[in-house]
Amino acid sequence: MRKSRYYVLLILLLLIGSASAQAVRSNQQAGTPDTILIPVNVPADTDSVSLAKLKSQLEAARLNEANMQMEMEILKMQAYAADSVKMVQQRLRIDSLRKVTPGVPVVVDNDTLFYLYAKRGGYTPQQRAAMDAEAITELSKRFNLHPDSVYIESTDIVTDLMYEDKVLVSFTDQDGLWANCSRDQLAARERQVIVQKLKQLKEEHSMWQYGKRIGLFILVIVGQSLLFWLTFWLYKKVKIRIRKLQDTRLKPVKIQDYVLLNTQKQVSLLIFIANIGRYVVMLLQLLITVPLLFAIFPQTKSLAYTIFSYIWNPVKSILLGIVDYIPNLFTIIVIYYAMKYLIKGLRYLASEIDSGHLKIHGFYPDWAMPTYHIFRFMLYAFMIAMIYPYLPGANSDIFKGVSVFVGLIVSLGSSSVIGNVIAGMVITYMRPFKIGDRIKLNDTTGNVIEKTPLVTRIKTPKNELVTIPNSFIMSSHTVNYSSSARNYGLIIHGEVTIGYDAPWRKVHQLLIDAALTTPGVEPDPEPFVLETSLSDWYPVYQINAYIKEADKLAQIYSDLYQNIQDKFNEAGVEIMSPHYMAVRNGNASTIPKDDSAEQK
Secondary structure, eight states, X not given: OHHHHHHHHXXXXXXXXXXXXXXXXXXXXXXXXXXXXXXXXOOGGGHHHHHHHHHHHHHHHHHHHHHHHHHHHHHHHHHHHHHHHHHHHHHHHHHHXXXXXXXXXXXXXXXXXXXXXXXXXXXXXXXXXXXXXXXXXXXXXXXXXOGGGOEEEEOXXXXXXXXXXXXXXXXXXXXXHHTTSOHHHHHHHHHHHHHHHHHHHHHHTSHHHHHHHHHHHHHHHHHHHHHHHHHHHXXXXXXXXXXXXXTTTOOOEEETTEEEEOHHHHHHHHHHHHHHHHHHHHHHHHHHHHHHHHHHSGGGHHHHHHHHHHHHHHHHHHHHHHHHHHHHHHHHHHHHHHHHHHHHHHHHHHHHHHHTSSOBTTBOGGGHHHHHHHHHHHHHHHHHHHHGGGSTTTTSHHHHHHHHHHHHHHHHHOHHHHHHHHHHHHHHHHOSOOTTOEEEETTEEEEEEEEOSSEEEEEOTTOOEEEEEHHHHHTSOEEEHHXXXXXXXXXXXXXXXXXXXXXHHHHHHHHHHHHHTSTTBOSSSOOEEEEEEEOSSOEEXXXXXXXSXXXXXXXXXXXXXXXXXXXXXXXXXXXXXXXXXXXXXXOOOSSOOOHHHHHO
16 A cells, blocks of 8 residues: 555656656746846846856755745645545455444334444534434425425535525435445435425325325214214123023033032123123223324324334233243143042042952052052142242242242241141051041040041031041040941940849840840851959949941940840849949838739
8 A cells, every 4th residue: 555655646746756857948938047137236247147147046945945846745745645545444444344233223204214334523423313203394384395496406515405595405425425425416316306205295295185184083982982882882782681681591500519600690601702892892992992082194204103113012912922922832741640649540440449349468459549549649730840840930039039038938838737747647558447438536436437638527416517637636545446347346335233142144145135135246256245354243244246237336435225124124134223222121122013014
């Protein structure tokens, strides 16, 4: 680059030298005297000397003048060359920036007229674009506007687009470089764009256009009123039709014997749904009509787009979210159905084990369903853990915060709940009782009617429902009457005191006979009698009998005691109560008479 500059300067110097020589020759040819004659009175011997001095001074002055002219021309050429180099450098720099520098649009009435890239007079391209757009917009609102009157006025540093005495847009050399043309060419090109836009705006703001817009506005309002009337009319027709269905097609909705929805409730529900549908249709009509009304007039067109964006943007985001979520939804569906059929398979195995069709050594049938419920819970928890990352908003901070808060609440408030659940699992596999067993838990005796992970419910012989936490059962002792009755035969026992005057063998036989005649007592093994003590007044006899029906324990005891009285009364043996004293002085016996004889 520097060598090329030196070559240019050398050529310029040669051109300047030849131009100076030609100028000297022309002066000589024109009769310009080489010497200046000054009439002085000098001696003759000094004329030649003075003449020589004058000639030398003249030559020196001419040489100095030529040198000065040459220097001035060199400076001019250097300045011109510098401007040309600077222009080339700026053009190269703009070409490199053009790919990465976006222009600032000058937007008038939502229409982009041209772009600005360079600063001017301390104003940024954004400020210039805003001022130019405002000036054009203000001009377009004049009723006496003549768009073709926009003209170009150019100076040494700027080219302006003018209307009357108002500057609309100014272009500089920098703007021309960005547009790959001169600023005058750029101004002429953009003038055509601005004039065309002004003509369009003038036509839009004419009185004829305003009249058409007002008519269209009234037409839209009338149309919307007709749509409202049509919606109300259709709603009334649908309401009448629904009421007629009550006696024709509607049937009560039942779940087994429970009537979930009768025909009257169905009619009320359908009318409510129709009413909701009416308001939804009216809302949709307004969502279309209101933006349309605002879009009729240019002054409110931007507001119409804003209102429409308020409606459309959420709907658009929801629709796009649904479309983007479809792959995750398919993943969730696959995981759900895989777990569903796996759980169905486990339920089938549990049902087979529970029914006794499938036997596994060391695994009791009554473990099958509780084990199935535990595995089902674990599989559902595992399924939720797998599905969680695919849920919408799973990675949001709000979702994570709610999850942590719920976990904290559960951990703080579920210590006793978790204890009962664990106790329920332990009770299940300890097998202390089953549903329907007659048990005794501390002071509570009854049949087990329900076992849950948290509590066990017992029904007493008096039809009292007692709810006992599983953790309490774990810390208490339990007597299972039904289990003993099924496996070994439950032994019931009762004690009587008979005087020493009655033979003990006879008493034994009477007690055994009374037991054998009691419903529910098993004949095999045979009932037996134990003498538990010999007190001062009487021996104590204990009758023991085997039963299989622990649920009838109270009734069997009652029947046994009745039969003992009957057998002893028939045999004439008195049943002496504790510390019963009898004085034999001829009084009547304490043996009760036969009931049938008394009735006679």
